Amino acid sequence: MEPANPLLDDYVLTLAQAKEPRILFLPTASGDTTTQINAFYARFGGRSCVARYASLFRLGDLECSLAELVLAQDIVYVGGGSMRNLLAIWRAHHLNGLLIEAWRRGTVLAGISAGAMCWFEGGVTCSSGAPEPMAGLGLLEGSLTVHADGEPERLPVWLSSVRAGTLPGGWAADDGVGLLFRGQQLERVVSSRPGAGAQRVDAIAGELVRHRVEPELLGGEQPTRAPVLDDDVRELRRVHRLRREMTGKTHRFNDM
Amino acid sequence: MRTRIPQIVALGGGGFSMEKDGSLLDDYVLSLVSSRRPRICFLPTASGDADHYVVRFYRRFSTYCEASHISLFRRDQGGAGVEEDLASHLLSQDVIYVGGGNVVSMLGVWRAHGLDDILRRAWREGIVLCGPSAGSLCWFEEALSAFHGPPRRVRGLGLLPYSNCVHYDAEPARRAEYHSLVGEGMRRGFAVDDGVALHFHDTQLARVVSSRADGRAYQVEQVGGEVFEAALEVSCLRTGSPAPVAIGRAVAAA
Numbered sequence: 042m043e044p045a046n047p048l049l050d051d052y053v054l055t056l057a058q059a060k061e062p063r064i065l066f067l068p069t070a071s072g073d074t075t076t077q078i079n080a081f082y083a084r085f086g087g088r089s090c091v092a093r094y095a096s097l098f099r100l101g102d103l104e105c106s107l108a109e110l111v112l113a114q115d116i117v118y119v120g121g122g123s124m125r126n127l128l129a130i131w132r133a134h135h136l137n138g139l140l141i142e143a144w145r146r147g148t149v150l151a152g153i154s155a156g157a158m159c160w161f162e163g164g165v166t167c168s169s170g171a172p173e174p175m176a177g178l179g180l181l182e183g184s185l186t187v188h189a190d191g192e193p194e195r196l197p198v199w200l201s202s203v204r205a206g207t208l209p210g211g212w213a214a215d216d217g218v219g220l221l222f223r224g225q226q227l228e229r230v231v232s233s234r235p236g237a238g239a240q241r242v243d244a245i246a247g248e249l250v251r252h253r254v255e256p257e258l259l260g261g262e263q264p265t266r267a268p269v270l271d272d273d274v275r276e277l278r279r280v281h282r283l284r285r286e287m288t289g290k291t292h293r294f295n296d297m
Numbered sequence: 298m299r300t301r302i303p304q305i306v307a308l309g310g311g312g313f314s315m316e317k318d319g320s321l322l323d324d325y326v327l328s329l330v331s332s333r334r335p336r337i338c339f340l341p342t343a344s345g346d347a348d349h350y351v352v353r354f355y356r357r358f359s360t361y362c363e364a365s366h367i368s369l370f371r372r373d374q375g376g377a378g379v380e381e382d383l384a385s386h387l388l389s390q391d392v393i394y395v396g397g398g399n400v401v402s403m404l405g406v407w408r409a410h411g412l413d414d415i416l417r418r419a420w421r422e423g424i425v426l427c428g429p430s431a432g433s434l435c436w437f438e439e440a441l442s443a444f445h446g447p448p449r450r451v452r453g454l455g456l457l458p459y460s461n462c463v464h465y466d467a468e469p470a471r472r473a474e475y476h477s478l479v480g481e482g483m484r485r486g487f488a489v490d491d492g493v494a495l496h497f498h499d500t501q502l503a504r505v506v507s508s509r510a511d512g513r514a515y516q517v518e519q520v521g522g523e524v525f526e527a528a529l530e531v532s533c534l535r536t537g538s539p540a541p542v543a544i545g546r547a548v549a550a551a
Contacts, residue, residue, distance in 0.1 A: 099399070123370050125409050129405040130402045133401045
């Protein structure tokens with residue numbers, strides 16, 4: 042969900058069989074922030090799909106069980122945030138089993154950042170501060186590290202983890218790059234931004250073997266202005282900063 | 298050398314996050330610590346670390362206390378409240394205040410960050426643990442979480458060997474749900490109205506206090522296949538009784 046660039050999200054919608062896919066957003070990794078939920082509706086609300094979200098902090102809002110909801114979707118879209126919290130909360134609500142079941146039934150699983158790494162055997166998370174390797178759900182073989190260009194402190198941690206064998210080999214993806222897996226096979230690498238790329242890295246006899254993967258630029262002939270990339274990254278970081286300067290809205294927490 | 302006994306104040310609902318004039322239960326908690334400017338740390342995990350909740354915590358406590366909070370969702374950013382080691386920060390507090398929200402999500406996140414062990418240690422060291430709703434349920438062996446769909450039996454941290462049900466008056470379905478779970482073998486425990494708090498010394502219920510004249514709490518247990526509910530004696534903090542302060546001193550001197 043890049044603020045000014047819908048190419049990856051539109052691409053995700055094309056992967057579902059349905060003409061008007063049902064797409065469920067899980068903002069769990071952020072703590073179900075309103076900011077993320079609003080961004081999801083801003084992007085998908087006006088598109089040809091049935092968009093909704095599920096909060097695992099405010100489950101009372103749901104009119105059916107979580108299982109019914111998840112298994113009825115064409116697409117499940119997972120937002121970014123804390124990968125550690127994401128997986129812990131899913132486990133606590135038995136959602137990981139449901140997502141695996143949905144995946145087996147053909148639901149498209151998509152996600153950004155923590156919501157991308159969670160499907161792999163492992164990723165690199167900053168959930169506890171400094172970047173560190175962390176196990177994912179393991180639907181996809183190998184590991185993934187994200188924001189390879191936008192948050193450069195992750196990449197060295199990932200590379201050394203792969204070299205040391207703490208994480209299996211896998212992919213490093215820049216901001217704006219999407220990897221499409223059909224089953225467990227990588228089928229396509231796409232990008233919403235010119236210049237963004239990915240790399241495949243494996244440790245062979247203790248040495249890292251790196252291959253650059255050139256993504257297909259989405260959007261056909263429409264050139265995406267290169268500066269958009271930097272603006273997007275800056276905007277995201279700015280939103281993060283703003284969130285820290287807390288606003289004084291009141292809210293009642295009466296449910297447990 | 299003064300040793301502090303473990304204390305938990307479990308609110309059925311209320312305190313700064315729910316009551317407009319919600320100072321009485323919070324004041325009661327503060328009265329339990331002897332320091333002039335208590336160190337109090339807020340854990341808003343059950344709300345997903347909602348910013349507005351954190352702001353209201355500081356508004357309520359920062360005048361009289363050394364207030365801080367820990368966000369387990371934003372440890373990668375400057376706004377996480379506490380950047381230092383979680384354990385040393387929490388173990389240096391006088392009070393740890395746990396906010397309301399979803400108890401299942403909260404316990405999952407706590408375990409993922411090792412907070413369950415840290416909080417157990419904090420309790421043993423005499424740091425006062427408190428909180429409303431999810432911030433109450435979490436301390437018990439078992440709890441009724443009626444957050445979504447059918448009521449769910451949830452395993453808490455188990456510091457208190459009972460079960461717990463909150464918002465007992467505010468949500469009418471809770472009584473039947475709780476009775477039925479206790480009837481099915483959930484351990485005996487306490488049902489608590491909004492505005493009412495159970496104060497435990499170690500694992501013993503020492504006192505029940507209320508910010509409302511009509512606040513109630515009950516002990517619920519199964520005897521011979523039947524579920525019984527007995528009303529507990531409640532001290533209303535609104536009467537102007539100096540009792541909370543007196544208790545605080547007694548505890549501090551213990």
